[in-house]
Amino acid sequence: xxxxxxxxxxxxxxxxxxxxxxxxxxxxxxxxxLLDNPSTSEVLRACAAxxxxxxxxxxxxxxGTPPVTxxxxxxxxxxxxQRVIQRAILHVQASxxxxxxxxxxxxxxxxxxxxHAVHFLQQKGVTRSDVVNYVSKQEDVTxxxxxxxxxxxxxxxxxxxxxxxxxxxxxxxxxxxQDAEAFRRxxxxxxxxxxxxxxxGVKDLQAGAAHxxxxxxxxxxxxxxxxxxxxxxxxxxxxxxxxxxxxxxxxDATSE
Numbered sequence: 524x525x526x527x528x529x530x531x532x533x534x535x536x537x538x539x540x541x542x543x544x545x546x547x548x549x550x551x552x553x554x555x556x557l558l559d560n561p562s563t564s565e566v567l568r569a570c571a572a573x574x575x576x577x578x579x580x581x582x583x584x585x586x587g588t589p590p591v592t593x594x595x596x597x598x599x600x601x602x603x604x605q606r607v608i609q610r611a612i613l614h615v616q617a618s619x620x621x622x623x624x625x626x627x628x629x630x631x632x633x634x635x636x637x638x639h640a641v642h643f644l645q646q647k648g649v650t651r652s653d654v655v656n657y658v659s660k661q662e663d664v665t666x667x668x669x670x671x672x673x674x675x676x677x678x679x680x681x682x683x684x685x686x687x688x689x690x691x692x693x694x695x696x697x698x699x700x701q702d703a704e705a706f707r708r709x710x711x712x713x714x715x716x717x718x719x720x721x722x723x724g725v726k727d728l729q730a731g732a733a734h735x736x737x738x739x740x741x742x743x744x745x746x747x748x749x750x751x752x753x754x755x756x757x758x759x760x761x762x763x764x765x766x767x768x769x770x771x772x773x774x775d776a777t778s779e
Contacts, residue, residue: 560625680745724764
């Protein structure tokens with residue numbers, strides 16, 4: 524029910540609170556931990572948020588919480604923290620999804636209107652409507668990865684091809700075009716921040732960018748990026764990266 528990377532984020536939030544000897548773990552502790560969560564950081568980036576600025580803001584706020592004295596600290600979640608998790612779970616159950624992700628929790632956090640977490644997000648230009656809009660569009664998207672003898676092709680399309688949601692298609696095309704331009708420069712910072720710097724193949728792709736041909740193509744229902752190389756080491760890196768993304772995106776991704 525809880526995505527594995529979300530479990531990691533929840534554990535990190537609790538551990539950070541305990542290490543700081545905080546008696547309670549708040550929505551702000553939760554959001555700080557979620558900044559390193561793949562699905563949450565992807566949504567925030569899509570909403571033009573600066574992850575590092577948010578990290579500094581939340582870290583400064585949380586560090587202002589006085590530590591508890593004594594030998595042991597029994598850190599407990601606040602009611603707000605509990606409501607956020609419960610709200611995310613109920614939403615996922617109602618929508619028929621199989622697991623709760625960091626993106627679902629981010630949406631649920633906006634239900635705590637009086638929290639500093641929501642205030643800080645809005646201060647940085649992140650609104651609930653932007654987050655909900657992006658998450659809903661992503662839920663209607665399929666990622667197709669095709670490994671080839673010279674590299675591979677990543678295709679992102681809307682699931683309901685008959686509907687031809689032009690807003691969703693335009694969003695896909697804009698994002699993939701930006702990604703392709705960055706990949707040509709050897710800049711894999713966007714996927715690294717959402718998928719993790721240790722994502723298989725990423726470091727090799729960054730180092731060997733000059734030997735990889737990256738091309739972008741718009742499609743009627745989305746877009747695609749093709750990767751080509753004659754370097755066998757980089758070919759393996761592309762295939763490893765594609766395989767890891769297939770695993771990460773779960774039911775929303777498929778291979779050809």
